[in-house]
Amino acid sequence: MNKFKYYFILLITTISLFSCSKNDTAAVEPLRDYAEQYTTDNTNIEEYLKTYYITVVDHTGFSDDQDVTFTKIPEGGEQKSIWDQTDYELKTREISLNDVDYKLYYLVLRQGTGSSPSNVDGVLASYRGDYLEQISESNVTSLTTTQFEEVKYPQQMISLFSTITGWSEIFPQFKTGSYATNNDGTISYTDFGAGVMFIPSGLAYYASGSGAVPSYVPLIFSFKLYELQRLDQDGDGIPSYLEDLNGDGYMRALATGVVNPDDTDGDGIPNFLDVDDDADGFSTKTEITATDGTIIPFANIPSCDGNTTDPARIKKHLDKNCH
Incomplete structure (x- = not known):
């Protein structure tokens, strides 16, 4: 009898709490313009x-x-x-x-x-x-x-x-x-x-x-x-600030259809978030990793023409089609 009474009280309490919670739910304010x-x-x-x-x-x-x-x-x-x-x-x-x-x-x-x-x-x-x-x-x-x-x-x-x-x-x-x-x-x-x-x-x-x-x-x-x-959001071995191609100090993920000046391959993913900037099927990190497993410093990454001072080299870092 005592056991039945216990479960009955527990059931009533649960129903009561659920009812209060449901009735006391605050109205959500619509998002302002x-x-x-x-x-x-x-x-x-x-x-x-x-x-x-x-x-x-x-x-x-x-x-x-x-x-x-x-x-x-x-x-x-x-x-x-x-x-x-x-x-x-x-x-x-x-x-x-x-x-x-x-x-x-x-x-x-x-x-x-x-x-x-x-x-x-x-x-x-x-x-x-x-x-x-x-x-x-x-x-x-x-x-x-x-x-x-x-x-x-x-x-x-x-x-x-x-x-x-x-x-x-x-x-x-x-x-x-x-x-x-x-x-x-x-x-x-x-x-x-x-x-x-x-x-x-x-x-x-x-x-x-x-x-x-x-x-x-x-x-x-x-x-x-x-x-x-200096952070590296996509972990590709190139600090994100060096993937700011137009040099304005700002990188953004822009809406589809909007030309992004910091997106080399035009896939809608800015370079600082893109693990394969040039869409050649090889990750950026792979392309700038030396044979001994170390990351080649950005300043030493050659462009397709071998010019390490070319500011556009980041657009085509060791592109496989160049070699």
Whole structure:
């Protein structure tokens, strides 16, 4: 009897939980129109640029060098807004995505003196992230910022190939600097690239949000680019940045039917993701592997005419038809 009573209670409880779960399922919000959301995001970003001013720390060799503070201009204040100031260059980058032509604002605090990453490289960068949203209180709506992340002392590279679009578009516009190891084992970075990017949600997390970041909010990232790592996405032995055939610093997987300047064989797969760039049936890695099993350095890979200085050699690296 007790056993029957136990299973009966268990059955009722299970049915009850299933019923509650089914009835409490939240309605899924339809995906917002990208163009309409961009208009809203851009309005908020430009309002921020015109109503806040920045203070930048110039402290070479120390961890707070190029730290940025954003402050709202008080009513009647005479501080120059980010939009109007002339100490740092406020630039834009045009990005076409999801049938929308985005204007991506970014501020150059310092260009950097080293090398620029491509949009598929790894970067070692410190950064702070805030999101923008309009908050209504007592029938008054105001633009507010909320910090959601900060990394002051980065410990690992971040692949720009797997980050949000805004990052992969802006970091290649900056350069690394130099660094030295201190007596206590810490590292001091100098002359690194530093900036601020103002990213519409369509070039960030859009409807999905991420962690503490709500959906449909623009993001502000202040950042410092310390170092980069050349990655090889397709593992063919050639670093991806060397498969940027037109040399613009950006490689993309484009829609079918669109000519990709970084796709040698025109198969729709850009070289940095194509294990057989020239479609000759031999993998790129096989073609640049010496008889002793080592990878031939890119600088030593001859073109069909044997010219190792030919910038187009990557298009025809040791093509079997050449020999």
